[in-house]
Amino acid sequence: LLIEALEYAEENKVSNGDLEDFTAQLISKKRALELMRQNRQVGTCSFDNGPIIQQKRIASLASETQNWAIFIKSFLNVMNDNVSRNANSNIASNARKTYIEELAKLDLDIDKILLGSNVRIEDTIRKHYFSDGSKIAKAYANLNSDKQKYFENTIFEIIKNKEIDAFNKLHFYNTLKNYQYFVKDSIKKIRLEKDIENLIPFLPKEIKSRIENPNKQLYDLLYREKQTLDNFDIKSSIIANIYSYSFDGDCWQAELIDKKSDGKIIYDLTMAIGEE
Incomplete structure (x- = not known):
């Protein structure tokens, strides 16, 4: 039955974790490695570690079969958090380790x-x-x-x-x-x-x-409001992606300091890119 399941999975490019584990233990680690590689995991949210765990399993089995090209690629996928998820966030990605110390030992x-x-x-x-x-x-x-x-x-x-x-x-x-x-x-x-x-x-x-002038692009964009803008110092300006109930897309976000306030009054500017 296991051999039949393996042949079916290989022919139809499908797999699951149990079949991969049994194949590696009882039949062939090389064939199990190919099953893992075609079993593409997609995370349900930013904090879903399922795809990363799959890449670690691939890296581990690749090292056992001395397939170093696949090992290095899978390790880099883990280090870069280079996997598929339906949603992703910088908070979740930045919290993940690079595991570089393990690679450095080799x-x-x-x-x-x-x-x-x-x-x-x-x-x-x-x-x-x-x-x-x-x-x-x-x-x-x-x-x-x-x-x-x-x-x-x-x-x-x-x-x-x-x-x-x-x-x-x-x-x-x-x-x-x-x-x-x-x-x-x-x-x-x-x-x-x-x-x-x-x-x-x-x-x-x-x-x-x-x-040297990180806010130049925003100054150039708001040239028609130059007279008003001259009343402020731009403390910082970035382009950020905003998701909300009323808007979804890239925006300019800036902090403007009122020159007459001795730095005590700061305004937050949010402006959708592409809007006049």
């Missing part, structure tokens, strides 16, 4: 895997895994000092290299900013802040101008 070129997957390329015909920059940053923040030093120096070299394109320079700059956030050592945080400031002159001028 005899693998971990820097090549992490930094390589953080590079952005246009030619997606080639097989390239795209990691989340914030997850890469969080992973390195949990590695030893030698790994962290290599990570920092590599990003310094990338940003200073004239041959690197503007998009990758900005991406690695943001990765370094995220890394500074995740680093636990307060003294190191201060040192990194200075290092990041020293990298700004090496960025393309269009990126550098936005970093």
Whole structure:
């Protein structure tokens, strides 16, 4: 019966956890691995760990069968929280561990895997895994000092290299900013802040101008309200996705300080993108 169930599952591309476990224990771990890979898990909500557990099972069985390509991909899926869910939130994703310490124990070129997957390329015909920059940053923040030093120096070299394109320079700059956030050592945080400031002159001028004047885009957008806007200082401005009963979509969110109030009166501005 088990063999018949296995053959049916393989032919019809279906599976379940029990069949995968029995196949691995009694018939073939390699065939069980293929069952797991075709058994795509979709989480019901942001906090559903089912898809992550499935990726861990795949990584575990891939290591037992010495299928290192699948092992590394599944491990990166776990580290990046790169799974399917019907709903997702940053709160749930940020709370999950990267498990990078476990990968670091293996005899693998971990820097090549992490930094390589953080590079952005246009030619997606080639097989390239795209990691989340914030997850890469969080992973390195949990590695030893030698790994962290290599990570920092590599990003310094990338940003200073004239041959690197503007998009990758900005991406690695943001990765370094995220890394500074995740680093636990307060003294190191201060040192990194200075290092990041020293990298700004090496960025393309269009990126550098936005970093030096982060609210420029909002100023440009509200040029018709310039006379009114001149009464305020823009403390911060971001684009955020808002879900509510009355609106669903991207919005500008900004904090405006009344210049006449000595910083005591602050207004919150929320403006839907695309509306006049």
